[in-house]
Amino acid sequence: MNNAEVKDKISNAGLKATTQRIVILKALLESREHPTAEELYNEVKDEYPALSLSTVYNTLDCLVEKALVKQVQTEGGNMRYDAFVDIHHHLYCSESGKISDYYNDELNNILEDFFAKHNIPGFIPEEFKLNIKGKFIENGE
């Protein structure tokens, strides 16, 4: 995705398309690593050395509010971010802590069907996220 497309995404959400916002969202779109604010800051600093870490936090808050970005739940103490807001699930590696994407429409349908049939008293479900904990297989294990 090029700068102009990222700029449009930001504008269409009703946000001022500042250089900082463009460059931060672009970096997040180019990562599939679910980075922290600080990791993104380090990514972007090379290209844009005047950037402040506060701006990364502020920008991510804005982008989350406008649903251009999602927060990713972690077991560690720091927030991670994901620019891929379409429905998908996550693999959590218990050894490395790595968080990877898991896309599967069949699974999404199964979950939708299940909760269409089994309603939860007193609760209206809106979104299902499956956290799959396990281990990445070492090369040659």
Place this chain on the structure above:
Amino acid sequence: MNNAEVKDKISNAGLKATTQRIVILKALLESREHPTAEELYNEVKDEYPALSLSTVYNTLDCLVEKALVKQVQTEGGNMRYDAFVDIHHHLYCSESGKISDYYNDELNNILEDFFAKHNIPGFIPEEFKLNIKGKFIENGE
């Protein structure tokens, strides 16, 4: 669950059964609110005023390590704990932030079956946790 039973749980895990550990684990077992360390500290302080917040953190770390307690992922910045370690899922209320339990064996079987059939290249899944985001229905809404 009485003190003696909680004490046994701790001893059987190979931990010294100190008063603090007993009273903290007991409080967590009596809560279905997935409390933070500080919330637990406030719970327990009445009954045991000499308790230190560090001890709550230390104890929870121990209990997690011995798998008597699980950490609960949250979107906010603080860790929550759950003394119910049997397989279950969580309802996250987008309005109140409340986290409730969701038990359903049929769902567990569906998930087990699905991943028995659909293996994930390079990854060995061990545990499935479904996060169900939505809203609790107000009384008379």
Place this chain on the structure above:
DNA sequence: TTGCATTTTATAATTATTTTAATTTATTTT
């Protein structure tokens, strides 16, 4: 019951994040 490793405690330190207030940048008004 003693000895000793373990645990607890109060305090200090650290880390992640948020707030503040001045400055810069962008947008609107004249």
Place this chain on the structure above:
DNA sequence: AAAATAAATTAAAATAATTATAAAATGCAA
């Protein structure tokens, strides 16, 4: 276009959650 206004960014300070430290207390095996 220039001035006025509003919004965003910045560096620094503040806060909140958690972890580390080191002395004192406790639990438990011998």
